[in-house]
Amino acid sequence: MRKFTRYILQKFSWYLLAFFLALFLNFLLPRLVPGDPISVLVSQMMSGAVTSEAQERVYQSFIQEFGLDKPFFVQFFTYVGNVFKGNLGTSFSLYPLSVNKIMADALPWTLFLQFPAIIVGWIVGNLLGAFAAYRKGNFDRILFPVALFINSVPYYCLAIILLYVFGVYLRWFPIGGGYSRTLLPSWSWPFIVDVLHHYFLPFISIVLVTIGGQAIGMREMAIYELNTDYVTYCKMLGMGDRKIQSYVFRNAMLPQITGLAISLGTMVGGSLITEIVFGYPGIGSTLFNGIRRLDYPLIQGSTLIIALTVLAANFIIDIVYGLIDPRIKAAQVEGS
Amino acid sequence: METLKLLFKSPKFIAGLGIFVFLFLTAFIYPAVVDKNPFEMVGLMYEAPSSRYILGTDNFGRDVFVELIHGMKTSLIIGLFAGVIATAIGVTIGLFAGYKGGTVDNILNSITNIFLVIPPFVILILITVSLRSRSLAVMGLVLGITSWPWTARAVRAQSMSLRGREHVDIARLNGASVVEIIIREIMPYILSYIFMAFVLQVASGILNEAGISMLGLGPSNVVSLGTMLSWALLFESVRSGAWWAFVPPAITIALITFSLYFMNTGMDEIFNPRLRS
Amino acid sequence: MEESRKIMLKVDGLRAYYKTRSGERIRAVDNISFNLMEGEILGIAGESGCGKSTLAMAMSGLFLPPLTYESGSVFLDGENIIGKKEEELRKKILGRKYSYIPQSAMNALNPTLKIKNFVIDLLKEHDPRMSKKKVLDLTTERFESLSLPPWVIDLYPLELSGGMKQRVVIAVSTLMNPKVVVADEPTSALDVTSQKIVIKLIKELFDEGIVKSVIFITHELPILRHVCDRIAVMYAGEFVEIGETEGIIFNPIHPYSQALMQSILVPEVGIKGKKLPSLPGSPPDLRKPIKGCRFADRCYLAIEDCRKRTIGMVEFDSRKVRCIRVDHIKAKEEVVPHVQQ
Numbered sequence: 004m005r006k007f008t009r010y011i012l013q014k015f016s017w018y019l020l021a022f023f024l025a026l027f028l029n030f031l032l033p034r035l036v037p038g039d040p041i042s043v044l045v046s047q048m049m050s051g052a053v054t055s056e057a058q059e060r061v062y063q064s065f066i067q068e069f070g071l072d073k074p075f076f077v078q079f080f081t082y083v084g085n086v087f088k089g090n091l092g093t094s095f096s097l098y099p100l101s102v103n104k105i106m107a108d109a110l111p112w113t114l115f116l117q118f119p120a121i122i123v124g125w126i127v128g129n130l131l132g133a134f135a136a137y138r139k140g141n142f143d144r145i146l147f148p149v150a151l152f153i154n155s156v157p158y159y160c161l162a163i164i165l166l167y168v169f170g171v172y173l174r175w176f177p178i179g180g181g182y183s184r185t186l187l188p189s190w191s192w193p194f195i196v197d198v199l200h201h202y203f204l205p206f207i208s209i210v211l212v213t214i215g216g217q218a219i220g221m222r223e224m225a226i227y228e229l230n231t232d233y234v235t236y237c238k239m240l241g242m243g244d245r246k247i248q249s250y251v252f253r254n255a256m257l258p259q260i261t262g263l264a265i266s267l268g269t270m271v272g273g274s275l276i277t278e279i280v281f282g283y284p285g286i287g288s289t290l291f292n293g294i295r296r297l298d299y300p301l302i303q304g305s306t307l308i309i310a311l312t313v314l315a316a317n318f319i320i321d322i323v324y325g326l327i328d329p330r331i332k333a334a335q336v337e338g339s
Numbered sequence: 340m341e342t343l344k345l346l347f348k349s350p351k352f353i354a355g356l357g358i359f360v361f362l363f364l365t366a367f368i369y370p371a372v373v374d375k376n377p378f379e380m381v382g383l384m385y386e387a388p389s390s391r392y393i394l395g396t397d398n399f400g401r402d403v404f405v406e407l408i409h410g411m412k413t414s415l416i417i418g419l420f421a422g423v424i425a426t427a428i429g430v431t432i433g434l435f436a437g438y439k440g441g442t443v444d445n446i447l448n449s450i451t452n453i454f455l456v457i458p459p460f461v462i463l464i465l466i467t468v469s470l471r472s473r474s475l476a477v478m479g480l481v482l483g484i485t486s487w488p489w490t491a492r493a494v495r496a497q498s499m500s501l502r503g504r505e506h507v508d509i510a511r512l513n514g515a516s517v518v519e520i521i522i523r524e525i526m527p528y529i530l531s532y533i534f535m536a537f538v539l540q541v542a543s544g545i546l547n548e549a550g551i552s553m554l555g556l557g558p559s560n561v562v563s564l565g566t567m568l569s570w571a572l573l574f575e576s577v578r579s580g581a582w583w584a585f586v587p588p589a590i591t592i593a594l595i596t597f598s599l600y601f602m603n604t605g606m607d608e609i610f611n612p613r614l615r616s
Numbered sequence: 617m618e619e620s621r622k623i624m625l626k627v628d629g630l631r632a633y634y635k636t637r638s639g640e641r642i643r644a645v646d647n648i649s650f651n652l653m654e655g656e657i658l659g660i661a662g663e664s665g666c667g668k669s670t671l672a673m674a675m676s677g678l679f680l681p682p683l684t685y686e687s688g689s690v691f692l693d694g695e696n697i698i699g700k701k702e703e704e705l706r707k708k709i710l711g712r713k714y715s716y717i718p719q720s721a722m723n724a725l726n727p728t729l730k731i732k733n734f735v736i737d738l739l740k741e742h743d744p745r746m747s748k749k750k751v752l753d754l755t756t757e758r759f760e761s762l763s764l765p766p767w768v769i770d771l772y773p774l775e776l777s778g779g780m781k782q783r784v785v786i787a788v789s790t791l792m793n794p795k796v797v798v799a800d801e802p803t804s805a806l807d808v809t810s811q812k813i814v815i816k817l818i819k820e821l822f823d824e825g826i827v828k829s830v831i832f833i834t835h836e837l838p839i840l841r842h843v844c845d846r847i848a849v850m851y852a853g854e855f856v857e858i859g860e861t862e863g864i865i866f867n868p869i870h871p872y873s874q875a876l877m878q879s880i881l882v883p884e885v886g887i888k889g890k891k892l893p894s895l896p897g898s899p900p901d902l903r904k905p906i907k908g909c910r911f912a913d914r915c916y917l918a919i920e921d922c923r924k925r926t927i928g929m930v931e932f933d934s935r936k937v938r939c940i941r942v943d944h945i946k947a948k949e950e951v952v953p954h955v956q957q
């Protein structure tokens with residue numbers, strides 16, 4: 004067990020390092036924008052309506068908040084300090100709303116959409132892939148190209164087409180948003196049904212694309228496993244097919260877990276754009292609005308939250324993986 | 340030569356290559372022959388497909404068909420450029436890490452792993468947001484430098500497995516330098532593998548271009564498949580039922596990616612026969 | 617060989633091939649016939665790629681793709697097992713009557729399963745009524761005879777050394793007291809002491825009458841010479857010579873056997889019969905049909921006739937040889953480059 008603790012600690016320090024790198028990029032890159040974005044923005048957002056004195060006040064408050072008058076590294080520490088205090092700053096475009104508040108409103112929607120969609124897509128995709136590998140024949144011959152095609156349709160293209168066909172053309176589903184504007188959010192049945200109605204299309208479009216990619220990966224892994232020496236040996240010992248299939252499924256599944264960890268970033272990225280297509284009120288749409296209005300604090304807040312969530316999910320996957328795969332455990336033993 | 344012949348026996352590879360070459364030639368020959376400006380506003384907003392504009396017009400009244408061809412060309416250029424850059428970086432890092440082992444490997448591998456877990460999408464957004472102008476070359480470069488870790492990781496594993504081979508030992512005993520060994524004794528053995536990785540990187544370059552364009556961070560002053568989609572979305576073509584504004588670019592992206600994936604699968608079956616039952 | 621002994625395994629004209637994806641056939645087992653008596657140990661030797669492992673697999677009656685059955689029969693304990701339903705093979709034959717010890721133990725065990733759970737799964741598949749305790753007792757007992765400590769059972773395959781893995785595989789393969797054991801280069805991964813232990817175990821099982829007959833696929837001279845009763849020499853999918861041990865080792869007749877035995881007796885370091893430096897050329901491509909003697913191109917005695925027709929086995933002093941130049945060889949006994957004893 005102490006070995007396992009060490010494994011966790013080791014993984015944790017890696018993710019911490021990755022997080023700091025993400026933090027640094029988050030801090031650095033928007034600062035490389037040429038010119039003085041703040042003055043441009045302040046004048047843009049408050050144009051005409053207020054006195055130049057008021058503009059100057061807002062301008063100064065931004066300068067102070069970001070410590071823009073201080074040396075570079077002081078700015079960085081101010082930034083890191085703020086982030087660790089849980090303060091993501093103030094939005095330019097929705098001044099004086101804090102980025103924290105905007106994120107707190109958006110994040111639950113994103114988690115609610117993406118987490119179940121990715122998990123469902125992952126499970127169904129793996130089952131289909133394994134099935135195609137065992138069954139071969141027609142099932143495989145049809146499933147494989149279909150999965151490959153779905154996998155090559157980008158998330159957002161599928162989303163747009165689903166939205167057009169089922170939302171606009173057939174009118175089966177609403178054409179956007181997380182819930183109807185006419186309803187007030189509450190824990191009432193009509194509202195929940197309404198939310199699920201809005202949920203369906205974005206959910207299914209993420210699920211479908213995830214299934215495609217996962218089925219292909221699993222099929223390959225399972226075919227590979229089916230051709231390994233231990234399968235031949237088990238067969239030569241007269242072991243039944245069911246038992247052998249259970250071995251193969253398990254062993255092919257394990258790399259798929261790491262596969263999930265690695266492709267999670269891409270999946271989340273794709274799903275964020277899916278949100279934009281459906282106007283779903285999550286981080287993706289927030290980010291999109293931030294980009295359109297050059298709201299740097301909002302952009303930074305969104306990318307940071309995305310990076311943090313993906314890193315955390317990866318860390319959890321790593322721990323789960325370490326718990327269940329003896330190949331890793333044995334490697335730890337060998338390594339020590 | 341032998342492997343090339345084998346490749347041309349794979350129906351998947353042939354089909355993939357066929358589609359890709361067709362799209363590629365269309366994208367590069369059509370604009371050279373028919374001199375039409377994709378930015379020219381020729382009609383009204385969202386005119387339906389007709390004999391005049393076979394794919395109708397977009398939100399600015401521009402000819403979607405002309406845009407589509409030019410967009411395809413842009414996307415292919417960006418994708419290929421990103422693919423070259425990502426493959427070059429990934430292969431270099433992967434080869435060195437795998438061949439050298441030890442500390443060099445530890446450092447390079449750690450860097451790779453860190454860049455694998457930070458979503459490339461995030462880095463992509465941060466970089467493009469801070470660029471004032473995003474030319475084709477810049478876009479390709481940025482897309483390339485955010486997607487190399489996959490290749491590095493895969494190539495490292497291959498290079499590691501070759502390190503102990505006899506011919507590599509011989510070259511080392513003959514006093515060949517590290518770079519010489521890597522180029523002469525290791526790279527040739529994984530060329531097919533590198534090519535496969537390149538094909539996948541081109542696909543991912545095209546996909547990512549479209550993705551980042553959807554966020555409004557696409558290449559400036561050109562039409563690409565991604566910017567077409569992004570305009571279509573921004574100007575409510577979906578909700579107003581103007582399917583011709585978004586279906587053509589969406590299908591084209593899918594078709595390009597599909598052809599590349601199909602090529603890759605065909606090659607995989609030829610080069611890794613154990614995958615086949 | 618007394619005629620009164622029972623025939624344990626009778627292989628008759630067995631042919632099998634690998635089907636490649638381009639539709640070609642690699643005929644790795646081509647018209648093999650021989651008898652294995654009860655109480656007999658047969659050695660099979662031959663260059664790498666000549667089809668020894670393929671033969672061992674094909675004789676089980678189970679043809680795992682891409683290996684495909686073509687023709688011939690295999691009688692195990694009087695019963696033709698070719699063409700039997702997979703289910704019946706699995707329940708009655710595989711592991712229980714016919715047991716194959718795979719060539720490479722490296723990846724023969726499921727990496728994510730403790731040895732313990734694997735043997736429990738395996739024996740329960742064959743006899744669901746067997747208790748876990750009984751399985752474990754049986755296994756540790758067999759482990760003991762192979763000088764494997766009992767706690768090995770709690771390990772994952774990755775935690776075992778190469779030699780340990782090999783011994784575990786041997787223990788597992790013999791767990792159900794199979795009548796015929798086919799050991800495919802069982803000692804190649806082992807050091808000398810472990811080699812001896814392994815051979816001792818198989819001999820013990822054999823002497824106690826638990827295992828009735830054994831086939832050793834090997835190039836190790838000690839096994840061939842001190843353990844085997846008879847030896848078969850295989851070349852390009854065929855047996856080219858089969859006969860009693862001493863004769864085959866010290867007085868091989870077929871020109872290929874001569875070259876092979878020479879390399880086994882005087883092995884250059886690290887070669888051990890894998891490559892035959894003394895022979896020009898390389899074995900024929902098994903994908904193409906071969907007319908006449910398969911060895912003709914490398915044979916110093918080949919004449920035109922050798923390439924013209926199919927060469928059958930000729931009986932010769934309790935030995936069978938696939939060569940039409942036997943008389944010539946016999947006549948010139950002295951000049952043949954024989955191995956010094």
Ligand SMILES: Nc1ncnc2c1ncn2[C@@H]1O[C@H](COP(=O)(O)OP(=O)(O)OP(=O)(O)O)[C@@H](O)[C@H]1O
Pocket residue numbers: 634635642644662663664665666667668669670671682719902
């Ligand atoms: N799965 C397979 N698919 C296609 N061909 C195969 C397969 N396995 C073996 N072969 C071919 O069949 C022939 C016989 O192989 P086999 O493994 O039986 O040889 P072997 O005598 O056991 O060699 P070794 O001493 O190296 O174990 C070889 O030419 C080999 O290339």
Ligand SMILES: [Mg+2]
Pocket residue numbers: 668669670719800
């Ligand atoms: Mg073999």
